[in-house]
Amino acid sequence: MEIITYLLNGFAIAFQWHNILFALIGVIIGTAVGVLPGIGPMSGVALLIPVTATMTSGMPTEAAAASSIILLAGVYYGAMYGGSTTSILINTPGESSSVVTTLDGYQMAKQGRAGAALSIAAIGSFVAGIISLIGLILLAKPLSNIALQFGPAEYFSLMLLGLCAVSGLAGKSMTKALIMTVVGLMLGTIGIDTVSGIARFTYDQPVLYGGLEFLTIAVGLFALGEVFKTILEKSDSTQPIAKIKRILPTKQDLKDSAIPITRGSLMGFFIGVLPGAGASIASFFSYITEKKFSKNPDSFGKGNIAGVAGPESANNAASGGAMIPLLTLGIPGSGTTAILMGAFIMYNVQPGPLLFDDHPDIAWGLIASMFIGNLFLLILNMPLVKVFAKVVQTPPKYLLPIIIAISFFGVYAVQYNTFDLYLLLACGFLGYLFSKHDYPVAPLVLALVLGPMMENNMRRALTISNGDWKIFITQPLSLIFIVIAVAWILVPIILKLIGRKVIVTDEG
Amino acid sequence: MSKTFDKFTGVIFLLISILFIFESLKISGSAYGSAVGPKTFPLILGVVLGLLSLRLLYETFKLKSEKEEKETFNYKRFGIIFVSAVAYVFLLEIIGYVLSTFIFLVIAFQVMEKGKLLYTLIIAAFFTFGVYAMYVQVLGGSLPRFSLF
Numbered sequence: 195m196e197i198i199t200y201l202l203n204g205f206a207i208a209f210q211w212h213n214i215l216f217a218l219i220g221v222i223i224g225t226a227v228g229v230l231p232g233i234g235p236m237s238g239v240a241l242l243i244p245v246t247a248t249m250t251s252g253m254p255t256e257a258a259a260a261s262s263i264i265l266l267a268g269v270y271y272g273a274m275y276g277g278s279t280t281s282i283l284i285n286t287p288g289e290s291s292s293v294v295t296t297l298d299g300y301q302m303a304k305q306g307r308a309g310a311a312l313s314i315a316a317i318g319s320f321v322a323g324i325i326s327l328i329g330l331i332l333l334a335k336p337l338s339n340i341a342l343q344f345g346p347a348e349y350f351s352l353m354l355l356g357l358c359a360v361s362g363l364a365g366k367s368m369t370k371a372l373i374m375t376v377v378g379l380m381l382g383t384i385g386i387d388t389v390s391g392i393a394r395f396t397y398d399q400p401v402l403y404g405g406l407e408f409l410t411i412a413v414g415l416f417a418l419g420e421v422f423k424t425i426l427e428k429s430d431s432t433q434p435i436a437k438i439k440r441i442l443p444t445k446q447d448l449k450d451s452a453i454p455i456t457r458g459s460l461m462g463f464f465i466g467v468l469p470g471a472g473a474s475i476a477s478f479f480s481y482i483t484e485k486k487f488s489k490n491p492d493s494f495g496k497g498n499i500a501g502v503a504g505p506e507s508a509n510n511a512a513s514g515g516a517m518i519p520l521l522t523l524g525i526p527g528s529g530t531t532a533i534l535m536g537a538f539i540m541y542n543v544q545p546g547p548l549l550f551d552d553h554p555d556i557a558w559g560l561i562a563s564m565f566i567g568n569l570f571l572l573i574l575n576m577p578l579v580k581v582f583a584k585v586v587q588t589p590p591k592y593l594l595p596i597i598i599a600i601s602f603f604g605v606y607a608v609q610y611n612t613f614d615l616y617l618l619l620a621c622g623f624l625g626y627l628f629s630k631h632d633y634p635v636a637p638l639v640l641a642l643v644l645g646p647m648m649e650n651n652m653r654r655a656l657t658i659s660n661g662d663w664k665i666f667i668t669q670p671l672s673l674i675f676i677v678i679a680v681a682w683i684l685v686p687i688i689l690k691l692i693g694r695k696v697i698v699t700d701e702g
Numbered sequence: 703m704s705k706t707f708d709k710f711t712g713v714i715f716l717l718i719s720i721l722f723i724f725e726s727l728k729i730s731g732s733a734y735g736s737a738v739g740p741k742t743f744p745l746i747l748g749v750v751l752g753l754l755s756l757r758l759l760y761e762t763f764k765l766k767s768e769k770e771e772k773e774t775f776n777y778k779r780f781g782i783i784f785v786s787a788v789a790y791v792f793l794l795e796i797i798g799y800v801l802s803t804f805i806f807l808v809i810a811f812q813v814m815e816k817g818k819l820l821y822t823l824i825i826a827a828f829f830t831f832g833v834y835a836m837y838v839q840v841l842g843g844s845l846p847r848f849s850l851f
Contacts, residue, residue, distance in 0.1 A: 248837060248841050248843055249841065251841065251842075251843070252841075252842075367761070369754060369757050369758050369761060370758065372754050373715055373751065373754045373755065373758060376747055376750050376751045376754060377715075377718075377751070379747050380718075380722060380744070380747050380748075380751065383743060383744045383747070387740040389740065390739060390740045392729060392730060392740045394726075394729055394740060394744065395725060395744075422780065422784075425776065425779055425780050425783055425814075426775050426776050426777070426779075426780045427775065427776070589815075590814070591811060591814035591815040592811060592814075592825055594810075594814065595783070595806070595807050595810030595811055595814065596807070596829060598783075598787060598806075598810065599803055599806065599807060599829065599833075602787075602790070602791070602794075602803075603803075603833055603837075603845075606794070606845070607837065607843060607845075612791050612792075612794060612795060615791040615794070616788075616791055619784070619787055619788060619791065623784070627707075631707045631708065631711070633711070649743040652738070652742075652743060653738050653742075653743070656738045657738070661738060
């Protein structure tokens with residue numbers, strides 16, 4: 195019962211008053227991020243990294259890292275709750291994983307059942323959050339024990355697999371996704387090489403010696419990219435908002451959604467664990483499944499509560515599942531977890547199998563705080579749903595310039611030079627151009643984080659084998675990872691050739 | 703999506719990959735006799751990017767041009783905000799955080815929607831002083847101050 199002791203210690207960390215506060219702030223901001231169209235979980239987390247770094251600056255490193263990660267993770271899963279609000283009330287998904295919620299959620303709102311839809315979404319998200327946490331607790335230790343056996347060759351192949359999986363599923367064109375991945379890896383090579391101390395691609399510019407700051411690129415590509423897009427393309431029109439009458443769902447509603455919630459949670463969790471798949475795919479699959487299992491599939495799209503309960507549970511469970519590869523293997527499987535990983539690294543904490551031994555306070559504190567955070571979200575979202583519906587109406591004319599100002603402040607506070615601010619603006623513009631033309635930016639950020647680790651493991655493996663490249667295919671585990679990685683790229687191509695439709699995600 | 707953009711980026715990425723290969727060959731080899739030095743990984747990346755951009759160019763030429771939708775862009779609004787953001791960065795360390803942020807926000811709010819000057823001034827001042835007070839006074843961080851006096 196080692197796990198229970200660890201978990202109790204985790205709760206001791208999570209129940210420290212400042213960590214409760216951090217979890218609360220995290221989930222409130224997360225819900226707001228989910229509600230506001232234009233800022234997704236990725237930009238939300240990226241924007242808050244510098245803010246949390248400042249808030250925790252007085253604490254000892256270990257405690258500061260735990261508190262920041264608690265807040266940032268709160269933003270991540272909080273956004274999954276918030277995303278449903280706009281889907282249901284104004285038929286506009288707040289983030290990409292709530293797209294399918296619009297189908298039945300908005301219909302329910304039209305029939306005057308907005309309150310029931312919102313509360314079922316919150317209840318489903320809560321159940322899913324708890325189920326995925328239990329999964330996380332049960333899988334964390336065994337998985338990290340397996341990962342401890344990995345040598346550099348296995349690690350290299352596993353990261354390759356992660357990158358291939360994300361590129362294989364991101365965006366419409368795999369070529370473009372792969373290009374973005376390679377560009378991310380290239381950007382990661384800029385700076386002084388950690389092994390040999392040789393400066394690469396720096397052209398004697400001192401500002402480049404440390405490499406490009408991951409935070410600047412992520413905030414620029416995601417947050418500023420989205421802001422620029424809205425400034426350029428959106429005309430300011432306000433949509434009518436559905437009225438919320440009764441908040442609590444009826445007994446019949448609860449009965450109808452119990453099974454979809456359970457099914458959605460389990461499915462979402464396992465999809466979330468897979469690299470590359472993520473909350474959007476999970477919610478999409480859940481919707482299809484519910485429609486298939488339903489007694490009257492025709493009622494879907496006309497306000498069937500199962501069409502809200504299933505997908506909303508699935509996207510939340512997926513965000514919990516996505517934490518598993520990050521915490522146990524040290525390899526993020528999506529854009530948002532890549533950014534969380536960047537936060538870990540900023541505090542000199544290496545996520546991965548050793549996390550649970552080296553920094554049990556951070557790992558278990560985070561897991562325990564997710565229980566508390568999910569409880570907060572349930573409490574917040576039921577009575578306060580009307581308040582968050584007001585957030586939807588924040589005029590973009592004030593919101594957009596303030597997001598620009600916050601990202602400038604955030605980057606400057608961490609980097610303290612104007613070069614990063616120019617880089618930030620350039621990345622914002624590129625981020626807009628890239629996503630406009632279907633070049634997914636999530637693989638770039640993921641590759642930028644993984645790049646240096648990948649190169650080091652590759653060189654370590656090759657040093658062990660005296661430069662023999664066969665080491666990557668003679669080690670059995672490494673071979674398995676490489677085969678899966680290649681399959682991930684080839685299978686969609688083959689499916690396309692024989693004329694099957696391939697599901698892609700635009701969330702990353 | 704526009705084909706012209708894809709052609710353009712295909713060529714750009716191809717050029718970048720050639721430059722990358724060329725530049726990584728210049729990096730000195732292994733420092734301590736191990737088979738792979740600091741140049742191997744960038745070299746591989748350069749080659750892969752080159753192949754991928756050729757593939758992208760091939761795809762753009764092969765695929766039929768899709769019907770391009772006419773969209774209306776707010777070039778003026780974006781242009782003004784972008785230029786003032788650049789000016790903001792340029793002035794940040796000269797006239798200090800408070801003044802530059804305030805000016806940037808006032809301009810950006812007014813560009814987004816003209817009028818309601820009072821609200822604009824109040825919100826801009828509230829944000830600017832709020833951040834400065836929180837960060838510098840409460841948390842003890844430092845931001846560039848107005849340095850002409």
